[in-house]
Amino acid sequence: MSQEMKTAPAAENKMGTMPIGKLLFNMSLPMMISMLVQALYNIVDSIFVSKLSENALTAVSLAFPLQMLLIAVATGTGVGMNALLSKALGERRSDEVNRIASNAAFLYFVSYVVICILGFTIVKPFYMSQMGHADVEIMEMGIDYLSTVMLFSFGLLSQIYFERLLTSTGKTIFSMTSQLCGAITNIILDPILIFGLCGLPKMGVTGAAVATVIGQCVAAVVAFTCNHKYNHEVKLIFRGFRPSGRIIGTIYAIGIPSIIMQSIGSVMTYSMNRILIEFSSTATAVFGVYFKLQSFFFMPVFGLNNGITPIIAFNYGAQNRKRMVKTIKLSMITAFCLTFIGFLCFEFIPQALLGMFSASADMLKIGVPALRIIGIHYLIAWFCIICGTVFQALGKAVFSMIVSIMRQLIILVPAAYILSKLGGLHAVWWSFPIAEIVSLTVSLFFLFRIYRTIISTIPDGSDIL
Incomplete structure (x- = not known):
């Protein structure tokens, strides 16, 4: 041998x-279970919204292209980060591992700032471009839903960032655990916030968005905790941090093709909405x-x-x-x-x-x-x-x-x-x-x-x- x-x-x-x-x-199998969990919580979210009205379901459906774009940016950045992290881990360069993780965290923060600005500026034009002024009720519900998702997208970005840190070191079971916690939280909160149960006010479609955001935040906290306790190969160090053009450039060189691939679905969904409306x-x-x-x-x-x-x-x-x-x-x-x-x-x-x-x-x-x-x-x-x-x-x-x-x-x-x-x-x-x-x-x-x-x-x- x-x-x-x-x-x-x-x-x-x-x-x-x-x-x-x-x-x-x-x-x-672990990957398949994780994906099924994500699909289940997407379906349950729409099931509860549909009980409000068909217009409510349409409003959420019209938000989907932009939501897909947010996920594409977050996961595509994670692809680039994972590729660099895995290589540096294999080469046993711990300092480089930590620099990559810190620079990736910086990119996710910048992404949130951009998404937040877009949440204030493009949501109404986005809905108008799909349906004009066809239905004021759909427009208002959709704007409330999508604005909430975008303005509080730090939960989604943090969840994906910390989960990708876990998968880069082979700890996929913890990544799956965080997704489960987020999905279960969302499923529990959906009827409570949408219909105003347990003494809480009825929030309608906005309640579905709030439940989604809270579920993402819970998943992010679980993923962060798992990283802190069990993922000792990666340490986030921000003392004296300066963005590295070399690392950021390499992350995006690897990640942008993935972002483009996933964004194709967003463009297709938007175009189909325009045709069907x-x-x-x-x-x-x-x-x-x-x-x-x-x-x-x-x-x-x-x-x-x-x-x-x-x-x-x-x-x-x-x-x-x-x-x-x-x-x-x-x-x-x-x-x-x-x-x-x-x-x-x-x-x-x-x-x-x-x-x-x-x-x-x-x-x-x-x-x-x-x-x-x-x-x-x-x-x-x-x-x-x-x-x-x-x-x-x-x-x-x-x-x-x-x-x-x-x-x-x-x-x-x-x-x-x-x-x-x-x-x-x-x-x-x-x-x-x-x-x-x-x-x-x-x-x-x-x-x-x-x-x-x-x-x-x-x-x-x-x-x-």
Whole structure:
């Protein structure tokens, strides 16, 4: 046995030796649970809001693009921070680790200042750009909701910052714990603040925003406490702190592509809201419900992605083709099973799904056929998602970005607009399966290219199962 193998960390050894099925389960399950928790609390939030009125649900749905943008900035910055931290930790440069963490904290603080300013200035124009003056009630509720979320976004930013510190040192169980605490807090407070229970005043849609903010703050406190008690590899030191252009530049060099990737969804959602509001606010509410529901089925797949990325990357470095291919095959089977459940639900119980959001007769009339049409794309999406992860793990993230941009912006939005003019509201929903078919075609092309140029070049003799 070589000296490298003798001194290799146990956490790395299992990537090359543990049976793939067990390894996939161990690596992905905590991530999948975390993602499910996030999806659950998004759904519950909208369920309670929908009990106020359909207009309230529409107001919250219209806020979603800007909320997605906030999350994109926070998580994208975390991606850059994690990459630098992991490298410095591996090199055992503790001073550099602390400098990276401190500079990242500074970036999150600056991000909050910018978001806070935007919360005072762009919320009303943002709503007006989506719906004009179509409904004053929706506008007022939406402005109250989104302004609260943005002005108190320090909870979200702090939560993501401290959770990313935990994941960078492998303490994902604590990250999952903080998310659970935040989600449970939000779910408990939602009905209390929205409907004025336990002697508190009825706050309506604003109560949902306050519950969200408090939940984020609780999660941030839990994540901070876990860092302070258990994460001794990273220390925040601000005495004599000066921002480092080198560190900040590197964080954003790595993080900005991730921010752009996640922002694509924000632009797509905003554009779809603009298209659908031309028909009715109910159509926009249906789209908002779909977006919440689809996250419940897609989030576990994204958690699976987070687990398989290091497995594929490690075995690519170890030149172990069989373990790479087996990981890809098992992840595709798992992803298909998860999204097939979503397909069955959208096709056979759309009334029940919409009923959770207190759907009116008009909303059911629009929503039932909409969910059944959109549900078709679940039969394809699983493949495209896993392909994107394979591209990233093998250093071809640009392929993943091309597929994502093509699906959500180049195909989906123009197709929705054209179909809205040619076939009306019912035709708009077909833009989702159309975009997914194009995404499948492009993903297959890139996958065959990667197999030919990378995977097939790894010699079979190096394979060890």
